[in-house]
Amino acid sequence: MSLKAALRASLAAHPVMWALSALSVAAPFALDSRYYQDIAVMTFLWAGVACAWNLYSGYCRRVSIGHAAFLGIGAYTSSALFLNFGISPWAGMLAGGLLSVAAALLIGGSTLRMRGSFFVLSTIAFAKILEVVAVTAKGVTGGSPGLLIPYRPGLANMVFEGKLPYALICWGYMMLCLAICVCVERSKAGVRLSAIGENREAAESLGVNSSGTMLAAFVASAALTSLGGSIFAQYFMFIEPSSVMGMGNSVNIILLAIAGGMGTAFGPVLGSFILTPLSNLLRGGLTEVSGLHGFVLGVIMIAVLLFRPDGILPQLRIMCGRLAAAFGAGAGAAGGNARPAEAAGPAAAHPARPAPGPARDAGAAPWDGPVLELVSVSKSFGGLKALNGLSLSVREGELLGLIGPNGSGKTTLFDCVTGALPLSGGKVLFRGADISRMKPWEIARAGIARSYQVTQPFGGMSVLGNAMVGAFCVTGDYGEAEAAAAASLMAVGLSHKSGAPAKSLNIGERKKLEIAKALSARPSLLLLDEVMAGLTPTEVAEMGEIVASINRSGVTVVMIEHIMEAVTSLCERVAVLNFGEKIMEGAPREALESPEVAAAYLGAADGS
Numbered sequence: 001m002s003l004k005a006a007l008r009a010s011l012a013a014h015p016v017m018w019a020l021s022a023l024s025v026a027a028p029f030a031l032d033s034r035y036y037q038d039i040a041v042m043t044f045l046w047a048g049v050a051c052a053w054n055l056y057s058g059y060c061r062r063v064s065i066g067h068a069a070f071l072g073i074g075a076y077t078s079s080a081l082f083l084n085f086g087i088s089p090w091a092g093m094l095a096g097g098l099l100s101v102a103a104a105l106l107i108g109g110s111t112l113r114m115r116g117s118f119f120v121l122s123t124i125a126f127a128k129i130l131e132v133v134a135v136t137a138k139g140v141t142g143g144s145p146g147l148l149i150p151y152r153p154g155l156a157n158m159v160f161e162g163k164l165p166y167a168l169i170c171w172g173y174m175m176l177c178l179a180i181c182v183c184v185e186r187s188k189a190g191v192r193l194s195a196i197g198e199n200r201e202a203a204e205s206l207g208v209n210s211s212g213t214m215l216a217a218f219v220a221s222a223a224l225t226s227l228g229g230s231i232f233a234q235y236f237m238f239i240e241p242s243s244v245m246g247m248g249n250s251v252n253i254i255l256l257a258i259a260g261g262m263g264t265a266f267g268p269v270l271g272s273f274i275l276t277p278l279s280n281l282l283r284g285g286l287t288e289v290s291g292l293h294g295f296v297l298g299v300i301m302i303a304v305l306l307f308r309p310d311g312i313l314p315q316l317r318i319m320c321g322r323l324a325a326a327f328g329a330g331a332g333a334a335g336g337n338a339r340p341a342e343a344a345g346p347a348a349a350h351p352a353r354p355a356p357g358p359a360r361d362a363g364a365a366p367w368d369g370p371v372l373e374l375v376s377v378s379k380s381f382g383g384l385k386a387l388n389g390l391s392l393s394v395r396e397g398e399l400l401g402l403i404g405p406n407g408s409g410k411t412t413l414f415d416c417v418t419g420a421l422p423l424s425g426g427k428v429l430f431r432g433a434d435i436s437r438m439k440p441w442e443i444a445r446a447g448i449a450r451s452y453q454v455t456q457p458f459g460g461m462s463v464l465g466n467a468m469v470g471a472f473c474v475t476g477d478y479g480e481a482e483a484a485a486a487a488s489l490m491a492v493g494l495s496h497k498s499g500a501p502a503k504s505l506n507i508g509e510r511k512k513l514e515i516a517k518a519l520s521a522r523p524s525l526l527l528l529d530e531v532m533a534g535l536t537p538t539e540v541a542e543m544g545e546i547v548a549s550i551n552r553s554g555v556t557v558v559m560i561e562h563i564m565e566a567v568t569s570l571c572e573r574v575a576v577l578n579f580g581e582k583i584m585e586g587a588p589r590e591a592l593e594s595p596e597v598a599a600a601y602l603g604a605a606d607g608s
């Protein structure tokens, strides 16, 4: 989807929010008091900065608490260039942006791999270090007393007599950040960022290079924040370390985005439109008791976080949906980023349709050997040998059953093939190429997709959005990915749920979604881990038809399954594991009659 198409689609989906954001430019012109115009300037500026923060932390769900550091880089770079070399702040702004890109690459490259709270702590440390640098590098930053920007009004100096030019600049900055968020949201990067935010491992298994995607978003977020920093400096005409890079600004940015709705393009704008004026008006109004306005604001924030942790915007959307439904508009319950691509069908059980197209390598050079070959694969967890020198071949186009008692190493085998776990020994060949050392996302892009035994939906995203993640293995175009995802959902009979949030699905639907997610990546080899477990007999029969139809479309399938009726009816061949070793390979009937297999399942030496 081109940028123009993304903006057009967003305009159609959120006309009210676009109108509110665009028309807000008139507010400072309508207000003839400098006090209220100042509030408008701050509202636009913080809305833009919160949007910039949202670009990484909102979509990835990884809170950067030290983002004001980038505000500081922008503010100090443009100010220092202006004061020392007379360089226009407009050019200084770009220089600050570039410096922030360099800083984000350095910091992001070393910290984005950190999990949970460690990343959060590293961002605080970064902001604190920069603050100390700003205090000590007096020659450039002016140290603790700060830098004063001389009052020389003019467009080139970005210094103006009244507030209105600043309001226009800040509004433009906000609209720029908003437009970038909207375009990212409706792009490959946006879908991937949301998937990473929901479940990083599952996203990688669908071809998402999580480190690269996150770093790109972090860098873009830092650069945009830095632009806001330069505007901040020119507006206040004075900067000192704590007023720009202090924790107060970082926390303010986060609160605006979270209150409005993090991970949504308009959430941070809405958050700022409500909270920035409120905060300023409270500060002006509640002067009797010092700090009272902070107390009131804190209580409001706690209430929002307690009762509406997703933020105000998602709640407004739900309310509007209900209103529209009440008035017969029949609004769809879309959740997450992706909109439903087709009209909702009946909610009754849907027959399985053919798989959404030939496997990706269908046109590739013919390969005579096995699609997948495991050569003496071992995997140890400490002293436990989950896989012990296991060798196995999977033929092109077959539907192989992988059976064995619980704990025999079946899931571990899938983890080793898909790169989720490093091998302890041996190698894995896919169409003759050694994939043992490849990353999960590289293996997914090569043509191997999997489902998880414990389903791993991207809960906050729509069902269609879930299925779109894998589709970007095949295309970079948003519209094409949407169409591929819709075809995958149709193949598993989930089209009628495409607009629903994935977390609302029941277990049978989640199992189907696992398959649809994998199918969108157009794999040539599909690994299914107990997709029938926990289903009713009718659902098992339906799932069997879905799996058979995928296999008929040319996809090689390896299926872990405990329901032997399904295995015997679907598979020509089974491999049986026990204690990480292959104890037999052959027709399902042979396996059922094998005393060794019976002994493995029942624990009886003679198989009785």
Ligand code: ADP
Pocket: 381, 384, 386, 404, 405, 406, 407, 408, 409, 410, 411, 412, 413
């Ligand atoms: P299956 O899928 O056949 O039921 P698994 O492959 O899940 O079995 O597990 C095989 C063995 O490896 C079990 O004993 C299990 O406890 C162990 N195991 C699996 N994953 C891990 C892990 N991440 N860490 C430690 N042990 C594990």
Ligand code: MG
Pocket: 410, 411, 412, 453
């Ligand atoms: Mg398992």
